[in-house]
Amino acid sequence: MKEKILKKDQVKQLHEDLSRYYSFYAPTKVKGNIVFKKITNPEDIELEYLNSKIPPKEILFPRMETLFSYKIDEKNIEIEPRTDLEEKILIFGVRPCDAYSFSLLETFFNFGQFKDDLFMKKKENTVVIGLACNTPRATCFCTSLDYNGHPHRKDDVDIFLTDLGENYLVNPISETGKAIIDKLAWLSEANNDDLQKAEELSKKAESLISTKLDLQHTAEILDPSFNHPLWKEVSENCLGCGTCTFLCPTCTCFDVVEDVDHYNNRGKRVRIWDTCQFCLYTLETSGHNPRNTKIERCRNRVLHKFNYYPKNYDLIGCVGCGRCIHLCPVNNDLREIIKKINAIKNENKKEEVVVA
Amino acid sequence: MLSPYIPMLTTIKSIVSENGVNDIKTYELVFKNKEDEEKFDYIPGQFAEISLIGKGECPIGIASSPTEKGSIKFTIKKMGTVTSAIHNCEVGDIIGVRGPLGNGWPIEELKGKNIIVIGGGFAFSTLRSLVYYMLHEDNRANFKDITVIYGNRNCSEILYQDDLMKWERMEDIDVALTIDCAEEGWDGRVGFVAPIVEAVSPSPENAVAIVCGPPIMIKTTEDVLDKLNFQPEQILESLEMRMKCGIGKCGRCNIGEKFVCIDGPVFSQAELRKMHGDR
Amino acid sequence: MVKQMGDIQAENVEIEKKMREVARSLLIEKEVDVIIGYARGTVPLSSSPIFIKNVEDIDSLIWDNLCYVNLARYVVPPLTEFVDNEKVELKVGIVSKGCVARALIHLAKEKQVDPEKIKIIGIPCNGVVNRRRIEKELGEKEVLEISVSNDQVIVKGKDFEEVLPYQDYLNELCKTCKVKSPPMSSSLSDVIVGESIEISSVEDDFSDLSEYESKTPEEKWEVITELLSDCTRCYACREACPMCYCNLCFVDQNKPIWFGKTSEMSDIIVFHLVRAMHMAGRCVGCGACSSVCPMGIDLKLINRKLEKIVKERFDFTAGLSLDVMPPMMTQKMEDSEDFMLGEH
Numbered sequence: 001m002k003e004k005i006l007k008k009d010q011v012k013q014l015h016e017d018l019s020r021y022y023s024f025y026a027p028t029k030v031k032g033n034i035v036f037k038k039i040t041n042p043e044d045i046e047l048e049y050l051n052s053k054i055p056p057k058e059i060l061f062p063r064m065e066t067l068f069s070y071k072i073d074e075k076n077i078e079i080e081p082r083t084d085l086e087e088k089i090l091i092f093g094v095r096p097c098d099a100y101s102f103s104l105l106e107t108f109f110n111f112g113q114f115k116d117d118l119f120m121k122k123k124e125n126t127v128v129i130g131l132a133c134n135t136p137r138a139t140c141f142c143t144s145l146d147y148n149g150h151p152h153r154k155d156d157v158d159i160f161l162t163d164l165g166e167n168y169l170v171n172p173i174s175e176t177g178k179a180i181i182d183k184l185a186w187l188s189e190a191n192n193d194d195l196q197k198a199e200e201l202s203k204k205a206e207s208l209i210s211t212k213l214d215l216q217h218t219a220e221i222l223d224p225s226f227n228h229p230l231w232k233e234v235s236e237n238c239l240g241c242g243t244c245t246f247l248c249p250t251c252t253c254f255d256v257v258e259d260v261d262h263y264n265n266r267g268k269r270v271r272i273w274d275t276c277q278f279c280l281y282t283l284e285t286s287g288h289n290p291r292n293t294k295i296e297r298c299r300n301r302v303l304h305k306f307n308y309y310p311k312n313y314d315l316i317g318c319v320g321c322g323r324c325i326h327l328c329p330v331n332n333d334l335r336e337i338i339k340k341i342n343a344i345k346n347e348n349k350k351e352e353v354v355v356a
Numbered sequence: 357m358l359s360p361y362i363p364m365l366t367t368i369k370s371i372v373s374e375n376g377v378n379d380i381k382t383y384e385l386v387f388k389n390k391e392d393e394e395k396f397d398y399i400p401g402q403f404a405e406i407s408l409i410g411k412g413e414c415p416i417g418i419a420s421s422p423t424e425k426g427s428i429k430f431t432i433k434k435m436g437t438v439t440s441a442i443h444n445c446e447v448g449d450i451i452g453v454r455g456p457l458g459n460g461w462p463i464e465e466l467k468g469k470n471i472i473v474i475g476g477g478f479a480f481s482t483l484r485s486l487v488y489y490m491l492h493e494d495n496r497a498n499f500k501d502i503t504v505i506y507g508n509r510n511c512s513e514i515l516y517q518d519d520l521m522k523w524e525r526m527e528d529i530d531v532a533l534t535i536d537c538a539e540e541g542w543d544g545r546v547g548f549v550a551p552i553v554e555a556v557s558p559s560p561e562n563a564v565a566i567v568c569g570p571p572i573m574i575k576t577t578e579d580v581l582d583k584l585n586f587q588p589e590q591i592l593e594s595l596e597m598r599m600k601c602g603i604g605k606c607g608r609c610n611i612g613e614k615f616v617c618i619d620g621p622v623f624s625q626a627e628l629r630k631m632h633g634d635r
Numbered sequence: 636m637v638k639q640m641g642d643i644q645a646e647n648v649e650i651e652k653k654m655r656e657v658a659r660s661l662l663i664e665k666e667v668d669v670i671i672g673y674a675r676g677t678v679p680l681s682s683s684p685i686f687i688k689n690v691e692d693i694d695s696l697i698w699d700n701l702c703y704v705n706l707a708r709y710v711v712p713p714l715t716e717f718v719d720n721e722k723v724e725l726k727v728g729i730v731s732k733g734c735v736a737r738a739l740i741h742l743a744k745e746k747q748v749d750p751e752k753i754k755i756i757g758i759p760c761n762g763v764v765n766r767r768r769i770e771k772e773l774g775e776k777e778v779l780e781i782s783v784s785n786d787q788v789i790v791k792g793k794d795f796e797e798v799l800p801y802q803d804y805l806n807e808l809c810k811t812c813k814v815k816s817p818p819m820s821s822s823l824s825d826v827i828v829g830e831s832i833e834i835s836s837v838e839d840d841f842s843d844l845s846e847y848e849s850k851t852p853e854e855k856w857e858v859i860t861e862l863l864s865d866c867t868r869c870y871a872c873r874e875a876c877p878m879c880y881c882n883l884c885f886v887d888q889n890k891p892i893w894f895g896k897t898s899e900m901s902d903i904i905v906f907h908l909v910r911a912m913h914m915a916g917r918c919v920g921c922g923a924c925s926s927v928c929p930m931g932i933d934l935k936l937i938n939r940k941l942e943k944i945v946k947e948r949f950d951f952t953a954g955l956s957l958d959v960m961p962p963m964m965t966q967k968m969e970d971s972e973d974f975m976l977g978e979h
Contacts, residue, residue: 031865032771033930049775053930054867063867064898067361070409077409077450081359112618114360114603135793137777139678226612226632236715237684239708241871243929253607256361256600257896260410267410269361272897273867274606280887281608282634284598285436290611290634300610300634308613329871329927330704331676331683437889 004170004187005194006161015042015092017184022090022127025059027052036091047163050137051095051321055249057105059091060122067118067256067269085121093131097142097149097319099156101249102128104147107313108252127176130157131168132198134205139322141211141335146316151205152198162198169198213338215306215316221345222307226299228344234337235298237330238277244324244334245275245301250317253281276300302337360603363407363452364392368445369427376512379434380478381443382419385451386427396456398422399463400485401594401622404455405602406430411441415599415617418456419481419516421488423495428453431481431515457602458621461486461566461592470501472558474577476549476569477508480515482594483568488519491529503558507534507549507573511542532556550576553584560586567593578625588626595621595635611635643700643761643801644783650758651698654730657756659693667728667754669717671709673702679778679790680766684709696730700764700783703806703926705919706730707738707877711747727753732760734921736817737954738877741917744961747880757817762801762809763922764788767931769804773797807935808922813837818955837952841943847936858936859904865930866903868896872924872934873910878917885909911937916945916963919954 006014018024019039026045028037034049036056069080094102106123109116133151136142142149154160158177162169169190172178181187245251255274260267274281277297283289291297309317325333366385374380387393396404398418407413414436420429434443445451461482471490475483483504490499504523508514514533524531534545534552545552549569558565565586567577574593581591597616600606604618611633614620623631654672661667674685674695682701686709687693706729709715717725729735736755742748769778769790780791788799802810818834847858873879885893886906894909895902918938925933945951948971949962962970 031931032774033865034774046775050777068359072410075448075450077365077452079362079365079409079452081362109605112604114605114618116605117359118361135777138779223632236686237709239704239871239874239927241874241927242867242869243871243927246867246869247929252605254600254605255896256413256606258410258412259895259897259899269407269409269413270897271361271606274600274608275869276607278870278887280883282598284596285439290597296634303612304610308610311613326678326681327929328681329875329929331678331681333677333683336677437892440890 003190003195004172004181004184005190006168006170006187008166008168010186011045011047012042013186014184015039015045018090018092018180022088024090024092025056026092039092045093047093047131050135051098051133051323053323053327054247055101055321055323056091056094056098057101057249059089060102060119060126061105061252064270064272065118067271069266069268072265072267082118085118085125087122087125089122089126090129091126092129093161094128094157095133095321096130096151096153096156097133097140097321098249099128099130100142100147100149100153101319101321102126103156104250104315104317104319105252107315111313127159127180128157129159129161129177130154132160132162132201132205134163134201136205136209137322137326138210139325139335140209140320141213141322142320143206143209144211144213144215145318145320146215147319149320150202151209152202162201164194164197164201167194169194211322211335213335214342215338217345218306218338218341219310219316221341222303225341225344226303230340230344231295231299234302234332234340235294238294238298238332239330240277240279240294240297241329242273242275242277243327243329244332245277246273247323247327249319249321249323250305251275255281276304298332302334302341306338306341360454361601363405363409363413363454364389364396366392366428366451366453368447368449368451371445371447374431374515376510379443380431380513380515381434382429382431382516383442383445383451384420384427384429385453387453388450393426396428396453398428398456399460400489401461401482402456402458403482403602403621404428404430404453404457405599406432406438406442407452407454408438408441408445409450409452412438413452413454413600414438415457415602417482417485417594417621419484421485421492423489423492431478431484433478454602458617459619461594461622463489466490466564467498468562469499470503470558470561470563471499472503472505472553472563472565474549474553474565474567474569475504475506476573476577477513478515479568479570479594480506483566484516484519486566487523487529491523491526496528500562501530502528503530503532503556505532505534505549505553505556507536507547507552507569509536511535511539511544530556548576549573550580553577554580557584560584560590563590565591567591588629589624591625592622593625593628595623597635642785646761647699647783651696654698654756654758655693655696658687658696658728658730659690661728661754661756662687662690662693666726668719668725670696670728670730670756671706672696672730672756673698673704673706676701679781680764680769686715698730698758700762700788701766701781702730702732703763703766703923704875705735705738705877705921705923707735707742707748708875708923710739710753711742711877711880724752728756729753730758731755731817732758733812733814733816733818734760734919734954737814737919738921739954740818740957741919741954741961742877742880743957744964745917750957755817759816760809760812761815762805762812763926764801765804765806765933766926767928767933769799771931806922806925807843807933808920808925808938811839811843811939812920813839814952814955834955836950836955839943839946841939841946844936844939844943847940859908860900862934862936863903863907863932864900865932866898866907867930868898868903868906869929871927871929872932875923875927876914877919877921877923878914879910885913907934907937911941914938915941916949916951916961917953918942 109119160171305317597609609616
């Protein structure tokens with residue numbers, strides 16, 4: 001199917017047409033932060049942005065989500081499952097790294113005997129319209145990752161947009177995406193110049209990614225490095241807050257709490273974001289805590305993404321968005337941690353030489 | 357697809373206090389819906405997320421055996437928010453159950469073997485399930501000699517005293533009970549579990565040792581089993597960790613890349629030695 | 636006491652040089668075993684706390700307007716254990732601007748740090764740049780370089796350069812700060828870089844609060860709700876606060892559960908306001924909580940209001956002297972009680 005052109009002033013039209021069928025989520029500016037919100041007024045859509053502060057995973061895996069509700073009536077209890085999971089969702093303007101995070105999260109939530117029905121149902125009902133990243137940050141490193149990460153990667157979306165300046169080039173990717181484009185008959189045809197321009201922008205964006213990390217052997221280097229002194233070193237200035245994990249597009253850990261409305265004898269069991277960086281995360285009722293200091297907690301975060309993910313799902317649990325790097329309060333830079341890990345390899349090599 | 361986060365509802369049929377200080381009780385639960393009972397198809401060593409709606413949820417090992425039809429049992433110690441609230445429950449109250457969860461004892465691998473069950477204190481519930489299961493007339497022929505070594509601090513803390521008395525009288529099971537210090541009226545063994553295992557001296561020949569108890573007991577018992585020439589593959593343990601979902605999603609119960617809730621809680625000592633992780 | 640604006644950057648370079656000299660000699664003379672200071676961040680608008688044990692690493696120490704973390708945080712247990720391989724406690728030197736020293740003084744009063752084991756390397760501070768505000772205002776243009784010159788903050792990116800007035804872009808709490816250098820205190824073993832100040836009491840008209848105070852309770856509630864609405868409950872504010880050293884924060888307790896952990900607005904507000912209650916007479920106004928917040932929430936309104944209440948009721952400012960008993964640690968018959976019931 002052929003590529004189309006969406007003029008920037010037609011975004012309104014697009015919103016109007018699609019919000020009839022979908023809950024339309026898009027980046028918008030709230031108190032200076034770009035976040036994805038349900039859009040009712042298309043004027044609020046902000047597409048000139050680097051990347052959102054809170055990743056769009058928040059739409060499918062919100063900060064707080066009801067697992068089920070219940071009614072307590074004397075000694076009787078009635079459980080009410082979620083009924084709102086059929087909502088048709090459209091997420092507009094997602095950067096390629098975050099779009100890939102949806103695929104990654106799907107792999108995780110769908111893994112094993114027990115599927116996370118809440119995430120999976122919502123994902124099933126979600127259409128993703130991606131937006132090429134022409135302005136990667138200095139902290140971005142998607143091209144270093146195993147998923148062929150690229151600021152113009154199109155694989156994880158239904159429709160892919162490229163900002164050509166005045167217009168967006170519209171690439172239908174999935175069957176769903178094609179069907180949607182079919183319905184938007186008012187879109188104009190793209191010409192060869194448009195395609196060429198998109199191609200140039202893609203190359204330029206790639207060249208703008210200055211962080212190159214060697215992640216080829218990181219997982220295997222980490223295997224024997226569980227007790228390496230590195231972990232003490234890289235956790236030294238960590239404050240133990242949840243910034244790196246709460247704003248990570250691939251972090252999925254949650255806590256489960258009760259939200260009870262005692263006056264009306266009702267309640268909800270909800271899950272809320274949790275993080276392995278909190279001491280309480282693993283504290284057992286007995287008082288024993290397997291990850292009692294920040295050394296173990298920092299180590300767990302890195303190992304989870306760069307060793308456990310490869311072992312369990314054969315992929316790295318990181319998309320290279322760089323949020324944890326530029327938002328860490330103490331600038332505990334993941335890139336530096338990776339470099340230090342990779343340096344262990346050389347350490348090992350040197351030892352081998354000595355032994356030989 | 358029914359949400360794996362939604363508990364099935366049960367009613368408390370009976371409550372048995374298991375110890376002198378009354379902080380360990382066994383709850384017998386009956387499913388409100390017959391279909392739920394059929395769905396709850398478990399093997400010994402598995403656990404369930406027990407919830408008191410409005411208070412929260414916690415993982416508890418299943419103490420009953422699948423051969424005990426009609427109800428399931430959980431032995432619960434009063435520890436945190438949820439277990440304390442459950443301890444305030446009465447017969448007839450509603451308890452939510454999600455499960456069965458975890459891998460359980462590897463029944464198929466245990467068949468044809470001599471089984472040595474070694475327990476300490478409160479950690480006997482899934483061992484009770486296993487012993488009860490093996491002794492059932494349909495299953496007994498599948499297993500060779502069964503030995504139970506069970507230690508407690510004092511005799512008022514011994515769980516499942518009725519079952520143990522019954523087992524002690526049976527011909528096809530050896531039971532060695534021990535308490536840490538001698539007490540008036542106690543004519544059983546005295547001493548920690550590890551030296552009692554050494555005294556009983558089970559043969560590693562075609563045997564599997566199943567060990568559950570407090571960390572220090574596990575450690576000392578492992579040393580004894582090693583001395584008795586048990587290989588790490590012949591020693592099984594069941595782990596505990598803080599859990600929320602029990603289905604491998606909430607993240608916290610990992611030891612390295614393994615989740616205790618779905619890859620465990622039962623691991624062989626050989627597996628545990630290979631696992632790098634915090635525990 | 637408004638200091639004449641000199642060339643801030645030149646001043647900082649000078650301080651940095653002297654600070655390194657002091658730090659070097661402290662390490663060489665073995666007066667301290669480790670120096671906690673700031674290192675250059677790997678991303679613009681940041682700095683990174685660093686722990687220096689070897690003299691050859693001294694040149695990693697920096698001093699500029701982005702040294703926003705309150706380093707006193709690191710000497711409060713259980714965050715970092717300063718011990719050698721034999722578990723012998725190490726003597727620590729801390730690069731201390733006014734608010735870091737004030738935090739240490741207050742923590743010493745609360746018996747959380749032993750002044751004998753800490754050496755203050757006093758720094759006269761000329762304020763911390765409000766990086767979250769710069770980020771927010773230029774957010775969709777990536778800042779790659781930042782410098783301060785005369786009274787301007789110059790930020791540069793790929794194809795832009797912006798010049799911002801320094802005074803406007805200071806942290807809100809730095810704007811009202813009256814204690815820029817460590818207060819002299821006989822019992823703390825100080826080495827001061829630059830001039831020291833003697834201060835026993837601060838004069839403050841709290842005029843920055845008058846707009847808020849003129850509001851009705853409903854309007855105030857709206858202001859607070861609006862202020863906190865972006866909170867993700869990552870607790871960076873708490874973790875960065877030198878006064879938040881509780882082993883188990885009230886919000887994390889589950890026997891009993893005091894407050895909900897959800898991200899409902901009511902639970903978020905309760906967390907921040909109850910935390911604020913625990914800060915009364917203890918907050919030293921370092922603004923670390925605001926600098927570290929990933930969402931750019933500025934808690935200065937709450938912090939300033941607390942400071943004012945305590946100043947008015949008890950004539951006390953936290954962390955000025957080891958000789959004055961903080962009001963929350965003592966009780967006098969004449970203590971006023973109206974702060975409990977008054978309208979704020």
